[in-house]
Amino acid sequence: xxxxxxxxxxxxxxxxxxxxxxxxxxxxxxxxxxxxxxxxxxxxxxxxxxxxxxxxxxxxxxxxxxxxxxxxxxxxxxxxxxxxxxxxxxxxxxxxxxxxxxxxxxxxxxxxxxxxxxxxxxxxxxxxxxxxxxxxxxxxxxxxxxxxxxxxxxxxxxxxxxxxxxxxxxxxxxxxxxxxxxxxxxxxxxxxxxxxxxxxxxxxxxxxxxxxxxxxxxxxxxxxxxxxxxxxxxxxxxxxxxxxxxxxxxxxxxxxxxxxxxxxxxxxxxxxxxxxxxxxxxxxxxxxxxxxxxxxxxxxxxxxxxxxxxxxxxxxxxxxxxxxxxxxxxxxxxxxxxxxxxxxxxxxxxxxxxxx
Numbered sequence: 239x240x241x242x243x244x245x246x247x248x249x250x251x252x253x254x255x256x257x258x259x260x261x262x263x264x265x266x267x268x269x270x271x272x273x274x275x276x277x278x279x280x281x282x283x284x285x286x287x288x289x290x291x292x293x294x295x296x297x298x299x300x301x302x303x304x305x306x307x308x309x310x311x312x313x314x315x316x317x318x319x320x321x322x323x324x325x326x327x328x329x330x331x332x333x334x335x336x337x338x339x340x341x342x343x344x345x346x347x348x349x350x351x352x353x354x355x356x357x358x359x360x361x362x363x364x365x366x367x368x369x370x371x372x373x374x375x376x377x378x379x380x381x382x383x384x385x386x387x388x389x390x391x392x393x394x395x396x397x398x399x400x401x402x403x404x405x406x407x408x409x410x411x412x413x414x415x416x417x418x419x420x421x422x423x424x425x426x427x428x429x430x431x432x433x434x435x436x437x438x439x440x441x442x443x444x445x446x447x448x449x450x451x452x453x454x455x456x457x458x459x460x461x462x463x464x465x466x467x468x469x470x471x472x473x474x475x476x477x478x479x480x481x482x483x484x485x486x487x488x489x490x491x492x493x494x495x496x497x498x499x500x501x502x503x504x505x506x507x508x509x510x511x512x513x514x515x516x517x518x519x520x521x522x523x524x525x526x527x528x529x530x531x532x533x534x535x536x537x538x539x540x541x542x543x544x545x546x547x548x549x550x551x552x553x554x555x556x557x558x559x560x561x562x563x564x565x566x567x568x569x570x571x572x573x574x575x576x577x578x579x580x581x582x583x584x585x586x587x588x589x590x591x592x593x594x
Contacts, residue, residue: 240272240274240275240308241272241277241303241306241307241308241309242272243270243272245306246270246272246277246279246303246306247262247267247270249302249303249305249306250262250267250279250299250302250303251263252302253295253298253299253302255295256291256295261281261295261299266281266282266283267279267280267281267282268280268281268282275308275309275310275311276309276310276311276312276313277303277309277311277312277313278312278313278314278315279299279303279313279314279315280314280315280316280317281295281296281299281314281315281316281317282317282318283316283317283318284318285318286318288318289316289317289318292316293316296314296315296316299314300312300313300314332424332427332444332447332448333436333440333441333443333444333447334439334440334443334444336439336442336443336446336474336478337443337446339446339478342477342478342479342480343450343478343479343480344479344480345449345450345454345460345479345480346454347454347455347456347457348382348454348457348459348460349457349458349459350458350459350460350482350593350594351459351460351462351475351479351480351481351482352459352460352461352462352481352482352483352484352485352513352588352593352594353462353464353472353475353476353481353483353484353485353505353510354366354367354370354461354462354463354464354484354485354487355464355472355484355485355486355487355501355505356464356466356486356487356488356494356497356498356501357466357467357468357488357494357496357497357498357499357500357501358466358467358493358494358497358498359390359466360466361487361488361489361494361498361518361519362487362489362518362519362554363463363464363466363487363518364385364387364392364393364396364463365396365518365560365564365569366485366487366516366518366554367383367393367461367463368383368393368396368397368463368564368569368571369560369569369570369571369581370461370485370571370581370584370585370588371383371419371461371569372417372418372419372569372571372572372581373571373578373581373582373584373585374458374459374461374585374588374589374594375417375418375419376418376571376572376582376585377582377585377586377589379458379459379585379589379594380420380455380456380457380458380459381418381419381420381457381458381459381460381461381594382413382419382420382421382422382454382457382459382460382461383397383419383420383421383422383460383461383463384421384422384423384448384449384452384460384461384462384463385421385422385423385424385425385463386445386448386462386463386464386465386471386475387463387464387465387466387471388424388434388436388441388444388445388465388471389434389465390465391423391424391425391428392425393421393423393425393463394423394425394426394430395425395430395564395565395567396564396567396569397416397417397419397421397567397569398416398417398566398567398568399414399416399421399423399426399567400426400430401414401426402426402427403422403426403427409451410451410452410453411447411448411451411452411453412452412453413452413453413454414426417568417569417572420454420455420457422448422452424444424448438469438470441470441471441474442470442471442473442474445471445474445475445478446474446478449475449478449479458594459482459594462475462481466497467501468500468501468504472504472505472508473508476505476508476509476510477508481510482511482513482593483510483511483512483513483593484501484505484510484511484512484513485513485514485515485516485551486498486501486502486505486512486514486515486516487515487516487518488515488516488517488518488538488539488542489517489518489519489520489534489535489539490517490519490520490532490534490535490536490537490538490539491534491535491538492535492538494534495538495539495542498515498539498542499542502546512546512548513548513549513551513588513591513593514543514548514549514550514551514587514593515539515540515542515543515546515548515549515550515551516539516551516552516553516554516584517537517538517539517540517550517552517553517554518553518554518556519533519534519554519555519556520532520534520536520539520553520554520555520556521536521553521555521556522555522556522557523555523557525558533556534556539553540553549587549591551584551587551588552580552583552584552587553580554577554580554581554584555576555577555580557570557576557577559575559577560577
């Protein structure tokens with residue numbers, strides 16, 4: 239006697255499952271075929287864990303069908319609907335004491351490293367860094383941006399990124415991409431309002447990780463946005479990697495220039511060349527009447543560059559649009575207009591001078 243699909247399903251429906259229902263009512267039977275006295279079917283569990291516990295059910299299902307008249311061969315295969323859960327990748331820990339290193343090490347694939355520094359905060363160093371990176375990318379350069387301002391990482395907001403970088407092996411860090419720039423920041427590893435409360439060695443260890451463990455790929459230039467001042471991060475960068483040179487950002491006012499001189503002196507002591515000075519917030523043009531005002535003074539950075547015998551790379555005006563663009567996550571250099579053109583000229587000077 240040859241069994242039908244209905245009689246086989248009826249036999250399987252009489253097998254109660256440990257967690258309720260049966261194979262048929264729970265819709266777990268797949269690929270049922272009947273060829274003469276041979277019956278084959280698949281029992282598809284919801285997930286691999288449940289499938290491992292259903293082996294007794296599979297055996298009982300085979301026995302129930304084989305007991306039907308005229309059935310001599312039964313094959314029941316147990317499978318799962320979804321793939322087995324992958325083990326969680328090793329967790330990546332940022333911070334900790336730096337790894338011993340004999341001397342400056344080259345970052346694989348990175349041709350030049352430009353450190354963007356200032357002696358004090360509030361002069362727009364991070365704004366210049368992100369916009370310069372985007373402007374260089376628009377010039378066709380392969381550009382990376384490392385936010386090394388570990389206590390106050392602002393670049394994720396300015397670049398419009400918040401996703402945590404992947405680390406497939408718990409060691410290598412896969413950087414993110416935005417506006418044509420390869421990007422990494424300690425801020426991507428933290429909650430937006432979470433403070434970094436670390437002593438110097440942990441800062442040094444974190445920077446060393448972001449320099450050496452990030453898969454930067456092939457870059458013409460890596461721009462490093464440094465924190466203000468002359469501390470551990472600056473020392474670590476210049477002592478642990480081959481820095482091509484430093485760009486100093488300052489407003490024209492005397493107080494900012496006093497601190498900029500300290501940053502210049504620090505890089506001199508670390509034998510890092512000063513590639514040029516940039517005057518930020520140099521002028522303000524009223525959008526209503528067109529009047530040009532020098533809120534922080536004007537020309538002080540150019541005069542300082544001339545005094546020191548280093549290149550003056552250019553001026554960037556003060557504009558509300560710069561702040562709005564940064565807060566929106568799209569640097570103003572990615573668009574059009576007078577400010578974007580100012581950054582484009584700055585990028586062109588760096589490229590023409592072989593600095594980027």
